[in-house]
Amino acid sequence: MSEYAPSPQDRFAFGLWTIGHPGRDPFGDATRPPIAPADFLRGLADIGAWGVSFHDDDLMTFGAPESQRRAELDTFIKALEETGIVCSMATTNLFWHPMFKDGAFTSNDREVRRLAIAKTMRNLDVAAELGAPTYVFWGGREGVESAASKTPADALDRYREALDFLAGYVKDKGYNIRFAIEPKPNEPRGDTFLPTVGHALAFIETLDNSEMVGLNPEVAHETMAGLSFYQGVAQALWQDKLFHIDLNDQKIGRYDQDLRFGSEGIKDDFFLVRLLENSGYDGPKHFDARPYRNEGADGIWDFARGCMRTYLMFRERAKAFDNDPKVKKALAEAGVPELAEPTVGPYSPAAAHELLDEQHDPQALASRGYRNEQLDQLVIDHILGA
Numbered sequence: 273m274s275e276y277a278p279s280p281q282d283r284f285a286f287g288l289w290t291i292g293h294p295g296r297d298p299f300g301d302a303t304r305p306p307i308a309p310a311d312f313l314r315g316l317a318d319i320g321a322w323g324v325s326f327h328d329d330d331l332m333t334f335g336a337p338e339s340q341r342r343a344e345l346d347t348f349i350k351a352l353e354e355t356g357i358v359c360s361m362a363t364t365n366l367f368w369h370p371m372f373k374d375g376a377f378t379s380n381d382r383e384v385r386r387l388a389i390a391k392t393m394r395n396l397d398v399a400a401e402l403g404a405p406t407y408v409f410w411g412g413r414e415g416v417e418s419a420a421s422k423t424p425a426d427a428l429d430r431y432r433e434a435l436d437f438l439a440g441y442v443k444d445k446g447y448n449i450r451f452a453i454e455p456k457p458n459e460p461r462g463d464t465f466l467p468t469v470g471h472a473l474a475f476i477e478t479l480d481n482s483e484m485v486g487l488n489p490e491v492a493h494e495t496m497a498g499l500s501f502y503q504g505v506a507q508a509l510w511q512d513k514l515f516h517i518d519l520n521d522q523k524i525g526r527y528d529q530d531l532r533f534g535s536e537g538i539k540d541d542f543f544l545v546r547l548l549e550n551s552g553y554d555g556p557k558h559f560d561a562r563p564y565r566n567e568g569a570d571g572i573w574d575f576a577r578g579c580m581r582t583y584l585m586f587r588e589r590a591k592a593f594d595n596d597p598k599v600k601k602a603l604a605e606a607g608v609p610e611l612a613e614p615t616v617g618p619y620s621p622a623a624a625h626e627l628l629d630e631q632h633d634p635q636a637l638a639s640r641g642y643r644n645e646q647l648d649q650l651v652i653d654h655i656l657g658a
């Protein structure tokens with residue numbers, strides 16, 4: 273057990289809304305009492321977690337007088353100092369209040385849009401005060417039920433305008449904060465703008481300050497869309513855009529389940545952990561998941577420990593896989609190292625000539641076996657500890 277004990281170097285983080293989720297769902301009320309933010313931090317420190325993330329409204333009562341909000345924030349700051357927990361990410365709640373029912377940055381109501389940007393600016397000040405290096409944008413309400421209700425190009429213009437303005441604010445204030453967009457295909461809206469990692473990566477390139485904007489992909493969200501989370505994260509890493517990550521789990525084709533990390537897609541999770549560990553990603557390993565609704569007050573910490581324990585077990589298995597001589601041989605037989613060799617190099621007329629002069633034997637090429645069966649069986653052997 274102890275060999276899978278997390279340490280602060282592992283950079284495991286949880287959102288304030290995760291472990292302490294009271295179990296409310298669209299069909300039923302809360303099943304557990306809420307946890308006060310300061311108690312939450314003490315719980316995190318006890319289980320060996322490193323970081324915490326928050327929405328403005330998780331921490332400071334929305335609409336309360338400034339003095340009350342400051343007092344709530346100060347209690348949190350004191351608990352951060354006492355526990356040594358790091359504030360690793362911050363974000364804005366632009367989805368809960370009914371005024372956001374038509375969207376926040378993309379609401380058809382211009383006043384709602386202006387309020388959403390101002391609400392974000394105020395929480396960017398808090399994020400800077402708490403030293404959070406990453407600010408997440410999950411566009412929960414940015415979408416439609418009826419496609420007739422918004423012109424998509426206008427909505428994307430307004431989304432971009434908001435992020436450009438907010439990046440301007442961060443630069444103007446000299447804050448050391450980067451933005452991370454969190455895609456999701458649907459839920460709570462029928463269709464969400466920036467539904468997948470791919471859409472978000474393309475959108476980021478259109479921003480004024482694209483270098484300070486990256487991604488916060490979530491396991492559940494890409495899986496809901498029927499996509500490979502692993503491939504999405506791999507491309508985000510390849511484009512230097514993996515600024516943050518939301519780890520959880522999900523059965524394909526369901527509503528957003530936010531299950532304990534490693535509880536469902538075991539093979540996918542193995543490859544994901546291997547990817548993160550081998551890539552040099554050094555951001556938070558942030559769990560955006562919640563305990564089963566039928567779990568009680570103690571069981572919620574079993575959930576949190578489980579997320580971290582399973583990550584560490586996958587890390588161990590991934591290392592064993594990569595160090596196994598049988599695996600190295602199987603990788604070579606599958607041609608994996610060969611894909612790292614450039615195909616033609618940069619264009620030159622001489623290289624083009626050389627290529628066109630080459631003789632190829634399509635029959636011989638077609639007869640090659642890539643030995644993927646033995647390679648993948650080794651993956652299974654390692655996951656199952658054979």
Ligand code: GLT
Nearest residue numbers: 289363408410454490518560
């Ligand atoms: C909400 C959502 C998550 C986002 C959070 C950030 S809030 O719980 O389901 O995926 O990461 O706003």
Ligand code: MN
Nearest residue numbers: 490492528530
């Ligand atoms: Mn989710």
Ligand code: MN
Nearest residue numbers: 454490518560
């Ligand atoms: Mn998330």
